[in-house]
Amino acid sequence: MTADDVLSVLALMRRAEVGVWIGGGWGIDALLGEQTREHRDLDLMHPEDREDDVVRALNGVGFVESLNWRPVRFVVAASDGREIDLHPLTFAADGSALQASLDAERPFVYPATCFVTGMIGDTSVPCLSAEQQVYFHQGYEPTDRDRHDMAQLRRAFGIATHGSVR
Template sequence: MTGEDVLGILAALRDFDICVGGGWGVDALAGEQTRPHADLDLMHREEQEPQVVAALAARGFAETLSWRPVRFVLTDPGGREIDLHPLRFAEDGSAEQSSLTPGEPFRYPAECFVTGTILGTAVRCLSAEQQLFFHRGYEPREKDLHDLALLRSLAAAKTRWRRGLAWGG
């Protein structure tokens, strides 16, 4: 999955509330592609799911895996994969995603929806803190270790910047 692929997919979904997560979300925070990506993780409003799926079907994507209501995967004939995560939003801007454990949803605080860039284009993505949170509870693979190091660096830089503002520096 290339940066151009991602921007093309996001352009096809411009009428919907979409947020980039996973590896591309990490790279959006970094403002540059730092590693190859096999797929694209997208969060979307649960109520917009039929329209999101239809827009992607028009680009040749079809469902190849379903773990609904938690997530599902669409793949195109070229093998590009989009991992879709349906979210239910609250009035305060926070959201929840179903998990495999009933009654214990994944939580997205309102402030975790931030802006990053892919190939110089602004995209909505998940914050470094939220991505770090989602990297808990499983044995990290090599790509996860790369992403974790980058996320920690980005979160530390943000903390240093905030401290500078608080200290008048």
Template sequence: MTVRPDAGRTTVTRMMSRDEVLSVLALLRAAGTDVVIAGGWGVDALLGEETREHRDLDLLHVREQEPAVVAALESAGYTETLDRRPVRFVLSHPSGPEIDLHPLEFAADGSAVQSSFDPAEPFRYPAACFVTGTIGTTTVRCVSAEQQALFHQGYEPAGRDVADMRRLREKFGIETRF
């Protein structure tokens, strides 16, 4: 469990376990939705091991599948707690875990675009950035190490971000900002 400040108040968030991540992925797969893991769990999937605790699960989803994604998660007790659409939104479980959802618009070539808070600068995902990794013994879809490095730009990194990028540099030989 971690305590973190949030807009002038303090919230308590229980970490999201590997079993919970796999349960959410199975639930969404059963609902016929396509999701891709990003963020900290995405880094761990690329590395093939859990390297740290995670307070949330970042998922990229097909924008047109959003109603099915939300319905499946609501059936498991999640409720929307933050709406920053079209960029992102968060669903939280009463027991603490959070899922940070990022809607993507896919092109015919397999690339995708995600809205950003600056409409002139959307987040771009080349088709090649959608790869696979493992969580436990389960193969999962995630974003590539290079794409992870791109998303870790433009902000002051937390210690976990610095450690994640170091691990990706060591395993994949990529360049990162920090």
């Protein structure tokens, strides 16, 4: 998934009038304002009540569902191998949100302050905060990509992550 691909997907979501936020590796690179590694996919958070609009827009440009782990997440893929990992969020009146998890008693919490902006190239993009990125990278054995991403957050923001002694 290239930077141009990400910006095209974001433009598609704007045309569909659906707010989305970038998470995962592209979200971290957006916070950093530079691409630090290649990305196999794009993680997008979207309002659960707009899921039909998201799917319809992505279907219109050739993405089809390839994995269904609803209500936690689902994946759409294009024939050329590009993938988008979609995470449905249920928003509260205060701007915070919840995402279902595999443990129904412990949903993922998104404070209103975690919805920030970053940069991909010269374009401002909606993404998740560094603190929210760290929150999602806990509780499992990190991959090499995860270690790389967390090292970038430590370097840029001086925050504690797994793999750090802070």
